[in-house]
Amino acid sequence: MADNTAQTPTARTSLADVSPAIALGPLDGRYRGAVAPLVDHLSEAALNRERLHVEVEWLITLCDGVEGVTDGPVVPGAPGLSDAERAYLRAIVTDFDADGIAELKEIERTTVHDVKAVEYFIKRRLVAAPDALGETVLPGVGELVHFACTSEDVNNLSYALMVRGAVVNVWLPAATALADQVADMGREHAAVPLLSRTHGQPATPSTIGKELAVLAHRLRRQLRRIAGAEYLGKLNGATGTYGAHVVAVPGVDWPAVSRAFVEGLGLTWNPLTTQIESHDWQAEVYSDVARFNRILHNLATDVWTYISLGFFTQIPVAGATGSSTMPHKVNPIRFENAEANLEISCSLLDTLAATLVTSRLQRDLTDSTTQRNIGPAFGHSQLAIDNVSRGLTALAVNEALLAEDLDANWEVLGEPIQSAMRAASVAGVPGMENPYERLKDLTRGHRLTGAEMREFVGGLGLPDDVTARLQALTPGAYTGIAARLVEEYLD
Known part of the structure; x- marks a missing residue:
């Protein structure tokens, strides 16, 4: 009988020896195009x-x-x-x-x-x-060359210039463009009704645009914090005392020279350090970027859910394959890829922020290896931003399904009706007792038609104008001032 056991080749070409060198990580391999800047x-x-x-x-x-x-x-x-x-x-x-x-x-x-x-x-x-x-x-x-300097005098300034350059010239423009893209979508769909889900259950309607505007507003708030970040630097010797400086050249105001030099590089001078600049500014920047990531993660999971509900449809890309076996599928891979990369980025940024603020006594080298991972931390965030942007570009709003979903959930009008009854009760209208309980009995666990809801409203004894207003209300029209909020407050 033939031996069908899978065999592992005993002699394979060593991929480590292939030239040009093969990247170990995906940022320098598969995804390099998105993060190369x-x-x-x-x-x-x-x-x-x-x-x-x-x-x-x-x-x-x-x-x-x-x-x-x-x-x-x-x-x-x-x-x-x-x-x-x-x-x-x-x-x-x-x-x-x-x-x-x-x-x-x-x-x-x-x-x-x-x-x-x-x-x-x-x-x-x-x-x-x-x-x-x-x-x-x-x-x-x-x-x-390197006069009176410790290595950290050079390194701290170099890292400050590197991170500032990466944030200001690469990451922040990409993140800002994405937030603007979300905001533009919010404006475009400001008045498109959406049945909300709180705890996953049908709830007071909103609009697609208003929900996107909330996310754009959150992202932009973090971007303002990041845009205002300080990048600190120091040049003060082996333990921050200017010891070698004042012994070699005692007649110079070395703190003034240091300050002028650091500020001349476009950085904020830190006057009090050990051998290292304390890296607190780095922790602040990384925490803010991680918070942006987490808000973007929230956007990705919400959009993914809207796609799964059919509220967003994905525009197929010619020639692309959604599934290796199910040809009908257009998978939301951009948002799933973004989720994973944002989680990796946050893990690295959290570690950087937690590790870099501690250095034993006047110096240890834990920061040296740690800071070499700043690139991957920003790279995974940059990749996620690219994926979300591409994913949003390929979305269309399914207004017909949104309207159908709203029309199947008339019970969400229980909130405005009981609120109108409360207002009428305060105004002295009789028969308005226990409005919440009466609407609860009518709506909880029940699906109502528009006719049933209008009949109920007609029997409440509300003033004629209030009755007419409530009987004219539909789930699709019950969006409050959502569109106005987008128009007036998004910017």
Whole structure:
């Protein structure tokens, strides 16, 4: 008898050795197209580029001095730089490319220290400066590279610049565009009646637009918080005391120099730190982004539910397959994908926010590895935003089914009728006792027709105008001022 046991191949090609390298994670593989703009800000190469930026600007500051703080160079004897020399130094940053990444990696294999490798990378450029500039002072200022700095002076500023760049230039525009998209849908469908569900049960009607407006309003509130975030930085030495600074150059107002330098990078200066900048600002930003994620998750699950009820229909994409076996299906995969990625993003952001605010005594390295996961945290959020946006674009409102659902639930008018009876009772109309209980007996557990509801209203003894108003009311017309709320308050 043949052996039908599945066999595992004993010799497979090692995928780890395939060139070009295969991504381990989906953000750098399957989903790279949706998150690629973040690479410019939150990748390892971006970190090293910002380190180069900080080191170069610090070198320029030490040579040129700080207006209003020093009368000349910060370090006495340092040469002032020409425009050409400053341009040459800044080109180290702007020209940082694949060759530079490879060279820096080669230096780090020797130093086994990433920031020291950055220092040596810059010093190589200083030595080579005469080839580009001719006569220049740059080869003589090598010892001012990383002067009086601890690695964290460079790293904290680099991460602040990276996160700010990612938020301001990539994540926030995408998130804002999505919130605007939801708001536009809210306006478009502001007056389309919807039978609400509270606890999953039929409830007071609203409109599709008003429900979307609620979500847009919530998302925008978080975006305002994120747009107003502070990005802090420090440059004050190994334990935040300017110890090396004041011993090496005692006549300088080092806090003033530090403040001018940090603020010159567009950051908020933190005057009191240990060896590390305390990362509290990071925790604040990540918590706000996580809260945005969770509101977006709420939107995704609500839209998914509306799709399952048939209130939203999905516009089929030509050539796309909804199910491998059921050809009729158009699955809400954009919203399901978004849910999962938002949950992953929140998990990472929560961990970052919780971990980064603690550092043992004056320094430990838990933040070093933790901060290397900022990119994935924002990447999964960015991917979710992209999926929700694509999913919303492919939706259409099924107004016929919405109207049918409303017409099948006349019992939801029990609320306005008993409220009208209460108002009439206060106005002195007799026979209005126990309005809630009477409507409860009529509606709980019962499906009513419009005719039955109008007959009930006609027998209540309400004033004629109130009776007429209630008998003219339908579930589809019982949406209060939902459309007006969208018009007046969404923006």
